[in-house]
Amino acid sequence: MRQSKLFTKTRRSAPKDEISKSAQYLIRAGFIHKQMAGVYTLLPLGLMTMKKIEQVIREEMNKIGGVELSLTALQDPEVWKKTDRWDDDKVDNWFKTKLKNGTQLGLGFTHEEPLTEIMTNHIHSYKDLPIYAYQFQTKFRNELRAKSGILRGREFLMKDLYSFSKNQKEHDEFYKKAQEAYKNIFHRLGIGDRTYMTFASGGVFSQFSHEFQTLTETGEDTIFVDEKKKIAVNKEVCTDEILAELGLSRKNLKEVRAIEVGNIFNLGTRFSEPLSLVFDDEKGEKHPVIMGSYGIGLGRVMGTLAEVLSDEKGLVWPAEASPFAVHLINVSPEEEAAVKTAEDFYENLVANGLSVLYDDRKMAVGEKLADADLIGIKTQIIVGAKSIQSGEFEIRDRQTGSIKKMSEADILKGKFAKA
């Protein structure tokens, strides 16, 4: 994409009503626009970043047998009444609305109920199981207090996968796989080393749920981490008894703040029983399906990347979440030869299948480079009068700042991405 066509403008200063670093940078760089508290529009760069994150998650979900679908945001109260989650006393963050005829509707804050109900049409026999269904979908939660920009919103995109298994053993095996998939996801997104699988309270059907907590001062959870074992325990369940059970010692634990970027938990038959999701086993006996749910908030992940990977100059995206693979910057926009070289180069990069943001704007160099650093695309390629003379282009890594020089032919072969 030509940057001259990218209508969003970068800003020198952040709006005063955003304190969180991630929100400030995302707004300054033109990734998001605040519509109201806790509600943010994704601008082109933000959307592209979100799609990159989504694709990483999709690949890892598919790898463990996930099948993608898309449920509705509008929810019929009936199914939620069956599981006793419609009353505001039971669930206090519903957004509710009405049809013209007065019938009440809800805007989904999660999707166990509708999916479980749908599955009654498709699960009849043990031969139908297991099933792993997931979606990327907008959730609505009427939070009393939205927070930290995109980190805790009232409308946000979430990946939610639900597992349907015929017995506990089958469920447990998948649960383990899901843990590994989540580790892969956060590793690929560049926060693997600071994201801890964390034991948290598990609800009715199991002792624990597992949260994936990314260490950051601005996180809203307090957890205790064992750095050697790469495991953490949420403060809410951190008792001596539980530590003993987990084989952890309090003296190896460090108290830190973290943000929950994902969580997985056992649902048992909490939903399959009230919604009559049952199957026949080999003997023709009926059993309720064993379920689990596995969530990742994409906006929160994007915000977390912005929060923990950015530096004093702006955003720093990991390769797999970078809105573009390459930021091509012409630093001599007034020189004909440089313009021609940059234009040709841009066409060639795109023809080679690379996603490129091409800064073709006629602006002072310093401003273009400052913009590039603020936007934070992983690889910057700098074209100017100097590079025409030498026949080599500068490849600058946004994160490390290291500069390599490389010929066009090598760049087109993708060599810059290696090492």
Add this chain to the structure above:
RNA sequence: CGGAGCGUGGUGUAACGGCUAACAUGUCUGCUUUGGGAGCAGAUGACUCAGGGUUCGAAUCCCUGCGCUCCGACCA
């Protein structure tokens, strides 16, 4: 939902109860400049969140509402 704070051009800030609401930045024009947010000149742009009140006089004081931020509670 409890507590605290804040609403002034697009953005960030300033202005004792008193002159035509100031400065920076942005935007637009022209000239100049081009490898890290350059310079000069001119222009544009605000019923000071809304409504009420006090006062000769309100951005400023008071009340109500709305919005926003932060701390806490909550977070299936």
